[in-house]
Amino acid sequence: MKPEDIKNVVVIGAGIMGQGIAQNFAQAGLSVRLVDLDKQILERSLTQIDENLKLFREFDLLKEEPASIKSRIEPFLRQNLAEATRDCDFIVEAIPEILQPKRDLFAQLDSLPQNIILSSNTSSFTISDIAEGLGSAERIVGLHYFNPPYIIPLVEIHRGKRTLNGAVEVTRDLMLRIDKKPVLVRKEVPGFIINRIQAAMGRETDYLIREGIVTPEDLDVAAKASYGFRLACLGPLESADLNGLDTIMRASEQIYGQLNNAKVPSSVLVEKVLRGELGVKSGKGWHDYAGKSVKQVIKDRDRKLLRQLVLFQASERETFRR
Numbered sequence: 001m002k003p004e005d006i007k008n009v010v011v012i013g014a015g016i017m018g019q020g021i022a023q024n025f026a027q028a029g030l031s032v033r034l035v036d037l038d039k040q041i042l043e044r045s046l047t048q049i050d051e052n053l054k055l056f057r058e059f060d061l062l063k064e065e066p067a068s069i070k071s072r073i074e075p076f077l078r079q080n081l082a083e084a085t086r087d088c089d090f091i092v093e094a095i096p097e098i099l100q101p102k103r104d105l106f107a108q109l110d111s112l113p114q115n116i117i118l119s120s121n122t123s124s125f126t127i128s129d130i131a132e133g134l135g136s137a138e139r140i141v142g143l144h145y146f147n148p149p150y151i152i153p154l155v156e157i158h159r160g161k162r163t164l165n166g167a168v169e170v171t172r173d174l175m176l177r178i179d180k181k182p183v184l185v186r187k188e189v190p191g192f193i194i195n196r197i198q199a200a201m202g203r204e205t206d207y208l209i210r211e212g213i214v215t216p217e218d219l220d221v222a223a224k225a226s227y228g229f230r231l232a233c234l235g236p237l238e239s240a241d242l243n244g245l246d247t248i249m250r251a252s253e254q255i256y257g258q259l260n261n262a263k264v265p266s267s268v269l270v271e272k273v274l275r276g277e278l279g280v281k282s283g284k285g286w287h288d289y290a291g292k293s294v295k296q297v298i299k300d301r302d303r304k305l306l307r308q309l310v311l312f313q314a315s316e317r318e319t320f321r322r
Contacts, residue, residue: 001115003173006089007031012078012105014038017121018094019045020149023052026072027062027150028178033084035076042075049073052150055299059306085112090174092143094121102130110136117167119143123195126188127160137162141171142185144192148298151305153312156192158185204259206266209286216286232308233315 007030011022014036022034022045036042053066062069076084085091091112093105102120109118119141120130131137142158155175159168168184175182185192191199208214214222230239240248272278272285279285280297289297 001089001117001170003170003177006170006174008033008088008090010035010085010088010091011094012036012081012091013094013096013121014041014045014075015094015096016147017145017149018092019048020052020147020151021092021094021121021145022073023049023069023150024145024178024180026069027053027056030072030178032073033076033088034073035078035081035084037078039077042077046070046073046075051295051299052148052302055302055306056150059310061306061309081108085109085116088116091116091118092121093119097123097125099125099129103132106130106134106140110134112136114139117141117170119171121145124191126190127158127163128188131160131162138164139167141167142192143171143175144195146194148302148305151302151309153179153181153309154194155180155182156185156194157182158188158192160188203262203266206269207260207262210266210268220286232312 009022009025009030010033011018011025012035014022014034018034018036022032025032026049034042034045036045049070050066053062053069056062057066091109093102095101095105102122102125106118106120112118114136117139118136120127121143122130123144127137127140127142131140134140137160140160141163142156142160144156144158146152146154157168157171157175172182172184183193189196205219208219209216227239234242276282277284280289280294283289
């Protein structure tokens with residue numbers, strides 16, 4: 001199958017990631033069947049997509065009216081999976097990050113026609129783990145979006161031991177077609193690229209908070225106003241080249257031995273979870289969100305990210321012209 005032949009996409013799981021992935025495909029002109037076990041989750045996801053599209057229009061990022069885009073998304077209950085997957089071309093699994101339910105779902109999909117590419121939005125499991133024992137492992141691809149998936153350009157494409165090159169290539173070309181920025185994970189490793197980097201940063205962040213070296217408020221300011229500011233347009237290896245690799249080597253010799261190497265989550269983080277301080281969804285995490293609705297916090301975040309997306313797209317066009 002060629003990427004231009006893909007017209008009908010099925011997204012299984014209508015949570016935060018699934019609804020955003022469905023929106024992404026619909027904005028690119030594809031028909032999407034959005035599947036979930038829960039009717040209320042499906043209804044909430046469609047309402048959220050409405051809100052997202054209004055924000056995109058506010059930033060002049062839509063080529064057509066929101067109603068036209070949303071009309072390409074059709075909800076299905078999981079009990080009607082056979083109907084949802086009939087005559088589809090590409091499937092994205094976006095159910096919760098628990099291995100056995102993912103394996104069970106792909107076992108259900110195993111008998112679908114071999115021309116249909118099956119993909120998983122897993123954020124940590126390898127495709128070999130998910131596809132173990134399946135007859136169609138050759139057409140199963142990892143397709144890792146980032147939250148919020150309707151804004152963040154990157155997708156990581158990874159493969160299992162049996163995944164065919166053709167499935168990877170079609171998936172990559174499809175992502176380019178829908179205006180994402182795909183990168184290939186060239187060796188199978190849990191967490192892939194960015195989640196491993198984020199996990200290393202998160203581990204050191206937890207250590208700095210636990211040891212009282214910095215407050216949560218100051219840490220976020222420091223990150224946004226330094227490497228976060230730079231990362232919006234310069235990758236870490238570009239920055240290293242600009243700083244001088246000899247300077248980076250000397251600094252690494254001084255710092256690496258002092259870094260936290262914990263194998264389990266920080267006790268401060270665990271205590272917060274046990275107290276029910278889960279972040280925005282509970283009203284308190286590292287920061288206090290009292291008096292703010294989840295909807296408003298997400299909208300404020302998305303406005304910041306959409307401003308950045310406008311600049312990113314302009315920068316990419318300028319690079320392409322050169």
